[in-house]
Structure formats: C-alpha cells, structure tokens
Amino acid sequence: MKIGDDMPESQEQFKNLLKQNGLKVTTQRVAILEVLNSRPGKHLTAEEIYDYVKKKYPDIGIATVYRTIQVLSDLNLIDKLNLDDGYVRYEINKGNQKEACHHHHHLICLDCGTIYAFQDDLLETLEERINETMGFQVVDHEVKLYGHCKKCKAKKSMMI
Amino acid sequence: MKIGDDMPESQEQFKNLLKQNGLKVTTQRVAILEVLNSRPGKHLTAEEIYDYVKKKYPDIGIATVYRTIQVLSDLNLIDKLNLDDGYVRYEINKGNQKEACHHHHHLICLDCGTIYAFQDDLLETLEERINETMGFQVVDHEVKLYGHCKKCKAKKSMMI
DNA sequence: AAAGATATTGACTGTATTTTGCAATATATC
DNA sequence: GATATATTGCAAAATACAGTCAATATCTTT
Numbered sequence: 001m002k003i004g005d006d007m008p009e010s011q012e013q014f015k016n017l018l019k020q021n022g023l024k025v026t027t028q029r030v031a032i033l034e035v036l037n038s039r040p041g042k043h044l045t046a047e048e049i050y051d052y053v054k055k056k057y058p059d060i061g062i063a064t065v066y067r068t069i070q071v072l073s074d075l076n077l078i079d080k081l082n083l084d085d086g087y088v089r090y091e092i093n094k095g096n097q098k099e100a101c102h103h104h105h106h107l108i109c110l111d112c113g114t115i116y117a118f119q120d121d122l123l124e125t126l127e128e129r130i131n132e133t134m135g136f137q138v139v140d141h142e143v144k145l146y147g148h149c150k151k152c153k154a155k156k157s158m159m160i
Numbered sequence: 161m162k163i164g165d166d167m168p169e170s171q172e173q174f175k176n177l178l179k180q181n182g183l184k185v186t187t188q189r190v191a192i193l194e195v196l197n198s199r200p201g202k203h204l205t206a207e208e209i210y211d212y213v214k215k216k217y218p219d220i221g222i223a224t225v226y227r228t229i230q231v232l233s234d235l236n237l238i239d240k241l242n243l244d245d246g247y248v249r250y251e252i253n254k255g256n257q258k259e260a261c262h263h264h265h266h267l268i269c270l271d272c273g274t275i276y277a278f279q280d281d282l283l284e285t286l287e288e289r290i291n292e293t294m295g296f297q298v299v300d301h302e303v304k305l306y307g308h309c310k311k312c313k314a315k316k317s318m319m320i
Numbered sequence: 321a322a323a324g325a326t327a328t329t330g331a332c333t334g335t336a337t338t339t340t341g342c343a344a345t346a347t348a349t350c
Numbered sequence: 351g352a353t354a355t356a357t358t359g360c361a362a363a364a365t366a367c368a369g370t371c372a373a374t375a376t377c378t379t380t
Contacts, residue, residue, distance in 0.1 A: 024327055024376050046366080061330040066367060082242050086338090086365075107296050116296065122289070126282045127305065135310030136267050136276065142304045145287065150295030184347050184356055206338080221359040226338060246337075246367095 010037065017075055031057055032068045036078055036092045043081050043089035043115055081106065081142075083115075105143045111152035170197065177235055188213070188220055192228045196238055196252045203241050203249035203275055243268060243275070243304075265303045271312035 014033055015025045023029075035052040036044065044052075050065045069090055072078040081089045105123070107116040127138040148156075174193055175185045183189075195212045196204065204212075210225045229250060232238040241249040265283070267276040287298040308316075 019377090022327090026328065026375070028329075059330080063331080063368080064329060067328085080244070082244060084240065084242055084248075088244075088366085107290065107294070107298070109296075110299070116294070118290065118294070120286060120289075122282060122286045126280060129280075129282070130267065130278065130305065134267070134276065134278070135313065136269075136305075136307055137313060138267075138305045138307040139270070140306040142302075142306075144302045145290065145296075145298045146300040146302075147296055147298040153295065153297060179348090182356090186346070186357065188358075219359075222337095223339075223360080224358055227357080248337090 014077070017077075018071075021075065023071065028053070028057065028060055028064050029068050029071065031060070032065060033072060033077065033092075036072070036090065040092050040094060041117060043083075043091050045087040045089055047087070049090070081115075083108065083144075105145075107145050107147065107149070109149040109152055110146055111148055111156075114149055114151075116149065174237070177237075178231075181235065183231065188217065188224050189228050189231065191217055191220070192225060193232060193237065193252075196232070196250060200252050200254055201277060203243075203251050205247040205249055207247070209250070241266065241302075265305075267305050267307065267309070269309040269312055270306055271308055271315075274309055274311075276309065 011030065011033075014030070018025050018029065031053050032049060035049055046062070046065050046069060049069070050060070050062050053060050053065065069078065073080060073090070077093055078090045079093045081091065083089060105118045105120060107118060108114075109116070123141060123143065127141070130136050130138060171190065171193075174190070178185050178189065191213050192209060195209055206222070206225050206229060209229070210220070210222050213220050213225065229238065233240060233250070237253055238250045239253045241251065243249060265278045265280060267278060268274075269276075283301060283303065287301070290296050290298060
C-alpha cells in the first residue's frame with residue numbers, strides 16, 4: 001500500500017454511507033467513485049467517467065454512470081461544475097462536508113482552458129453581508145472567475 | 161414617447177453595432193433585443209423569448225431566436241445565466257461594457273426559485289488579490305449564491 | 321450457506337433543448 | 351431598382367440525459 005493512499009478507508013466510508021442511506025454497494029458505484037477519487041481537481045464529464053470505468057468494467061452502461069453520478073451528488077461526495085460547453089462536469093469533494101461549507105471556486109483561463117481551484121474566506125464575508133443587508137441566507141455557492149492565467153500572460157508578453 | 165424610454169437611442173446603437181460587425185439589421189433581431197431590453201433583470205429562456213417575439217412576429221422560427229441570442233451574446237449585449245434547471249437563460253446587459261467589468265451576481269432561493277441580483281465591490285477586492293497571489297487576471301465572473309430568501313425564511317418560521 | 325426480498329443494472333427507447341442544412345427571402349450596396 | 355450576400359424558417363438531426371423493464375446482483379434472514 002502506497003503512503004498517502006487513502007482509498008481503502010474512504011472506500012469503507014463510502015460503503016457505509018451507501019448502506020446508511022438504504023443503497024446497495026455495487027461494483028459499478030465503487031468503480032465510478034474510484035475514477036473520480038483518483039483524479040482530484042479534474043473535472044470529468046459523464047462521458048469521460050464512462051470511458052475510464054469501461055476500461056475496468058467494459059459491460060457498464062452509460063445510464064449507470066448518470067445514475068451513480070446522481071447518487072454521489074446527493075451524498076455530497078462529488079461537486080457539479082458547469083462550464084457552459086454542453087457538458088456538466090464533476091469532481092470529487094474531498095472535504096465531504098455536510099452542508100453550508102461547499103467551496104467551488106474556479107478560475108477558468110480563457111486562453112488555455114485550464115481550471116484552477118482556489119480557497120477564499122472573502123466569500124464568507126460577502127455572504128455574511130448579504131445575510132445582514134438582504135436577509136438572504138447563503139448555504140452554497142458557485143463562483144467562476146474567467147480570465148488569463150499566469151502562463152498565458154507570460155506567453156503573450158513573449159510574443160510581442 | 162414616455163419619459164425614461166431609452167429604446168430609440170439604444171436601438172440606434174444596436175443597429176450601428178450590427179453594421180460595424182458586418183451584420184444585417186433585421187426585424188427579427190430588433191424584435192428579440194426589444195423583448196430582452198423591455199425586461200431588464202428578467203432571466204428569459206430561449207423558449208420564453210420565442211413566445212414573446214411570436215406575439216408581434218408569429219412567423220419567426222425558434223432557430224432564429226437561438227441564432228440571434230448567439231449574436232447578441234457575441235456583441236456583449238446580453239448575459240448568459242445557467243441555473244442548472246435545463247434551460248439557459250439570458251438577460252439584457254444594460255452596462256454594455258466592452259470588457260473587464262461584467263457583473264453577474266445572483267442570489268438564487270432554493271425554496272421559491274426567485275433570483276435576486278446584487279452588486280458588490282467585494283468581488284473586485286477578491287479579484288485583485290487573486291491577481292497578486294496567483295498572477296491570474298480576472299476579466300469576467302459568474303457568481304451564483306444559493307440559499308433561503310427573506311420571504312421563505314419568514315414563511316418557514318410561521319409554519320413552526 | 322441457501323433462499324427470498326429488493327435495489328440496481330444495461331439495453332433500449334423517449335424527451336427536450338439546441339444546432340444545422342438548405343431553399344426562399346430580406347437586407348445592404350452599387 | 352438590380353445584384354450580392356447575409357439571414358430566415360422549416361424540417362431534420364444532434365445531443366445530453368431520463369425513464370422503462372426484464373435480468374441480475376446485493377443484502378438479509380434463516
């Protein structure tokens with residue numbers, strides 16, 4: 001077992017989570033979670049997940065992938081990201097928080113398409129302010145910032 | 161002409177904008193922009209825009225609506241909003257800014273579905289910080305905050 | 321460990337939004 | 351007003367995703 005490999009314990013947690021919710025532990029569900037879990041920070045489409053899982057379980061159907069994504073999303077194990085490219089993307093939610101503390105902050109480079117994640121507490125300040133001024137209680141958010149990343153800016157300046 | 165009715169001049173601007181980009185001024189395009197322009201803050205789906213325009217121009221096709229939306233979006237006259245409810249929504253971009261100052265901030269009530277818009281300069285602070293720490297230059301953003309609005313919170317407390 | 325109850329799967333079909341090909345038509349230019 | 355070209359409207363296709371249902375795998379109970 002490699003050092004830092006937290007799969008077995010998180011897999012156990014996953015199995016328990018399924019059972020606690022009256023859901024069955026199937027090889028397909030475990031396989032799909034593994035695909036997502038082994039690619040933290042990656043934003044996979046249903047089709048991409050399907051392709052990866054197929055390598056191990058060629059008989060799996062795409063419908064199962066969609067259904068499992070729904071299950072994983074309901075259990076808050078994965079986060080949804082919509083980049084408006086016609087695909088909904090998913091990534092593992094390592095935090096495994098219950099509620100009120102999701103952090104999907106994404107920097108999307110308009111030049112190379114790279115997606116950077118970032119953490120920030122400024123949003124919390126903003127959310128508090130919204131609660132105070134408008135009486136709106138924020139429980140989740142999706143923040144997408146579009147722009148030009150460091151690398152692409154460097155490339156551009158070299159081209160001049 | 162009603163006071164405060166800025167349609168004629170913005171319509172002229174629109175026509176010029178089309179011409180400047182080698183596009184033709186058609187009744188359909190003007191009609192679709194009018195629908196969006198007369199409903200600021202509303203988040204209309206393509207189907208809804210289609211229905212409104214149809215009242216004046218019953219012969220218009222849905223394909224034209226989709227194509228015009230694309231044109232208007234390219235010209236930065238309208239903003240896209242995806243609420244993950246299966247529809248992509250559009251609203252007029254009154255600012256008509258060139259770049260680097262779009263403001264799509266939306267509060268989405270998970271209970272009643274109402275969408276509230278808000279303006280905030282805290283995002284700008286955040287964006288500056290991102291630029292300084294990560295070298296990522298933000299030029300646009302989409303911020304969606306999900307939660308419970310004042311009205312729905314009041315209703316809930318009454319039900320207890 | 322075997323059997324029964326039930327959730328889940330996979331193939332297929334269905335749904336709904338959005339896109340595209342093309343002939344007809346409207347717009348801008350001379 | 352005639353010509354060139356962009357645009358429209360219709361129909362059909364493409365696409366992501368959801369629903370149906372018999373077959374199958376999983377969990378529980380003996």
